[in-house]
Amino acid sequence: MATINENFLKLQAGYLFPEIGRRMRAFKTANPKADVISMGIGDVTQPIAAEIVGAMKDAADKMGTREGLHGYGPEQGYDFLRNLIADNDYKSRGVDIDIDEIFVSDGAKCDTGNMQEIFGLDNVVAVTDPVYPVYVDTNVMAGRTGNAKDNGQYDGIVYMPINAENNFNPELPTEKVDLIYLCYPNNPTGAVIDKKSLAKWVDFAKENKAIILYDAAYEAYISEPDIPHSIYEIEGAKEVAIEFRSFSKTAGFTGLRCAFVVVPKQLKAYTKAGDVVAVNQIWSRRHCTKFNGASYISQAAAAAVYSERGKKQVKDVIAIYMDNAVRIRKALSDLGYTIYGGVNAPYIWMKTPNGMSSWDFFDTLLEKTHLVGTPGSGFGLAGEGYFRLTAFGLPENVDEAMKRIAKLYTL
Ligand SMILES: *Cc1c(COP(=O)(O)O)cnc(C)c1O
Numbered sequence: 001m002a003t004i005n006e007n008f009l010k011l012q013a014g015y016l017f018p019e020i021g022r023r024m025r026a027f028k029t030a031n032p033k034a035d036v037i038s039m040g041i042g043d044v045t046q047p048i049a050a051e052i053v054g055a056m057k058d059a060a061d062k063m064g065t066r067e068g069l070h071g072y073g074p075e076q077g078y079d080f081l082r083n084l085i086a087d088n089d090y091k092s093r094g095v096d097i098d099i100d101e102i103f104v105s106d107g108a109k110c111d112t113g114n115m116q117e118i119f120g121l122d123n124v125v126a127v128t129d130p131v132y133p134v135y136v137d138t139n140v141m142a143g144r145t146g147n148a149k150d151n152g153q154y155d156g157i158v159y160m161p162i163n164a165e166n167n168f169n170p171e172l173p174t175e176k177v178d179l180i181y182l183c184y185p186n187n188p189t190g191a192v193i194d195k196k197s198l199a200k201w202v203d204f205a206k207e208n209k210a211i212i213l214y215d216a217a218y219e220a221y222i223s224e225p226d227i228p229h230s231i232y233e234i235e236g237a238k239e240v241a242i243e244f245r246s247f248s249k250t251a252g253f254t255g256l257r258c259a260f261v262v263v264p265k266q267l268k269a270y271t272k273a274g275d276v277v278a279v280n281q282i283w284s285r286r287h288c289t290k291f292n293g294a295s296y297i298s299q300a301a302a303a304a305v306y307s308e309r310g311k312k313q314v315k316d317v318i319a320i321y322m323d324n325a326v327r328i329r330k331a332l333s334d335l336g337y338t339i340y341g342g343v344n345a346p347y348i349w350m351k352t353p354n355g356m357s358s359w360d361f362f363d364t365l366l367e368k369t370h371l372v373g374t375p376g377s378g379f380g381l382a383g384e385g386y387f388r389l390t391a392f393g394l395p396e397n398v399d400e401a402m403k404r405i406a407k408l409y410t411l
Helices: 006-010 016-030 050-063 079-093 108-118 133-142 195-208 247-251 279-290 296-305 308-334 358-369 395-408
Strands: 102-105 125-129 157-161 179-183 211-215 241-246 259-262 268-270 276-278 339-341 347-351 386-390
Touching: 006 133, 016 358, 050 296, 050 308, 079 102, 079 259, 079 296, 102 108, 102 279, 108 133, 108 211, 108 241, 108 259, 108 279, 125 133, 179 195, 195 211, 241 247, 247 296, 247 308, 268 279, 276 279, 296 308, 308 339, 308 347, 308 395, 358 386, 358 395
Parallel strands: 125 157, 125 179, 179 211, 211 241
Antiparallel strands: 102 259, 241 259, 268 276, 339 347, 347 386
């Protein structure tokens, strides 16, 4: 008899985006003429930059020749890409990252989801609330939690609320935690963390022999000076942090797939007996066993992101999204909504009007204005009463969406 991993049965049935899709389809079926604009799922809409497309074509042409064929590449990624990452993302910020510390992959969703498996099941996981659901669900699947409670939170996970009062930076936990997931610029709230606040987390991790899993997928959207783009800009972070990066939001690779994770050689974890283990070696072993490398074409495309022209073109695309964010922020503020984010991240986190629940606001917005956003409660208990809009839409749709919202209420 084949038994199932019952941890999977603990997962809540309605994962956020399928439920949004279900309600959207039901609405469209009932209202086939409605022009529904989605500002829900965080997917890009601008075409991939010309320099990157050119690099992909070149790579594809090479693959069609005997000399240029690339079969299985190194599991950790090609050196040409890892060198560019080390120089452009780290050396340029005064951080020395060796290419052996960089593992190229096909996405940060996989990396953030997979990383937990090299750590013991007895680790206590801490996440912000609201949170990117991948961190929680993958720990549930692994069996690092108990069942979901009535409020949707899992027994055994430490939830750290982030809200306007704490500037969307969680308080340091008072209980024992071992693996701490932080995401800045933050999805879903659009908030950032400054160096001083991040340094507190690095110190905390050192004192508690904990590890920070730092998701910097939106690093390229930081517009204000002095906001750290990498956790390694903080002194000592290499001893306690793993960093996740992705080309998805940086360069529109959501459909192309390329990302990387940095696991420093100084990073230590422990056996139950207290012996020190180098995390880099364990991750390398895991990565090489379960992953056969990101495609050559994706990595060639990623390398083009770092060319002079690639950098400029990618910046221009990000400017289009962040201009959307400016207009969303302005329109909503003028209407009297309380909003956060949208300055260093492509997400605007808004308070629902009149204390409405997140899902009630979702339904109202869809019914009355044919707009789709993401209910804040889908990201956690503390997200109730909030709503996430993305700035990844087409500029003309953003303007139309704001016109429709203006008609919804005048507060
Ligand atoms: C989009 C996103 C990622 C990136 O996912 P990919 O698999 O690289 O496309 C990672 N973390 C967060 C928080 C995200 O929103």
